Amino acid sequence: MIHYTLRCGAGHEFDGWFKDSAGFDAQAKAGFVQCPVCGGTEVSKQLMAPAIPKKGRTRAKEVAPPPPVPVKPPAEASTQATTGPVPAQLVALLQRMRAEVEKNCEYVGKDFAEMARKIHHEAKEGEETERRGIYGEASDAEAQALQEEGIEIARLPWVPPADA
Numbered sequence: 001m002i003h004y005t006l007r008c009g010a011g012h013e014f015d016g017w018f019k020d021s022a023g024f025d026a027q028a029k030a031g032f033v034q035c036p037v038c039g040g041t042e043v044s045k046q047l048m049a050p051a052i053p054k055k056g057r058t059r060a061k062e063v064a065p066p067p068p069v070p071v072k073p074p075a076e077a078s079t080q081a082t083t084g085p086v087p088a089q090l091v092a093l094l095q096r097m098r099a100e101v102e103k104n105c106e107y108v109g110k111d112f113a114e115m116a117r118k119i120h121h122e123a124k125e126g127e128e129t130e131r132r133g134i135y136g137e138a139s140d141a142e143a144q145a146l147q148e149e150g151i152e153i154a155r156l157p158w159v160p161p162a163d164a
Contacts, residue, residue, distance in 0.1 A: 008035035036088030112136030
């Protein structure tokens with residue numbers, strides 16, 4: 001893992017962890033590196049001093065990446081994890097993902113499990129049905145039942161919209 005100090009086009013500085021330098025380059029080029037303050041995707045690495053041990057000495061302490069943040073199901077999602085606040089960069093990424101889901105999918109509310117089954121079974125039976133993305137709410141039991149039936153679903157942590 002590599003730790004970078006990053007700066008967006010508006011001058012906001014923030015930290016980011018990446019697998020390697022190429023990982024940062026690929027994510028930045030794809031627009032996945034986003035400023036947690038303004039949401040800008042014009043992000044660059046800042047000059048950093050390397051941690052070089054003195055001759056004959058090993059590094060006293062390696063810098064470890066931040067611990068993984070537990071993800072709650074949508075019904076219980078918040079911007080606070082049980083171990084503390086969610087990093088602002090992660091919240092910004094989740095807000096961007098939420099905006100894409102809301103823009104490209106139909107909200108079906110508490111009828112999610114029923115609608116997912118209907119779309120799945122119509123497609124399976126060869127009926128003329130419009131394949132479309134939907135999102136909504138489902139209990140843990142409903143989500144598990146859908147998966148056991150072979151219906152592909154994904155549970156996403158739901159954060160407040162970026163403009164809220």
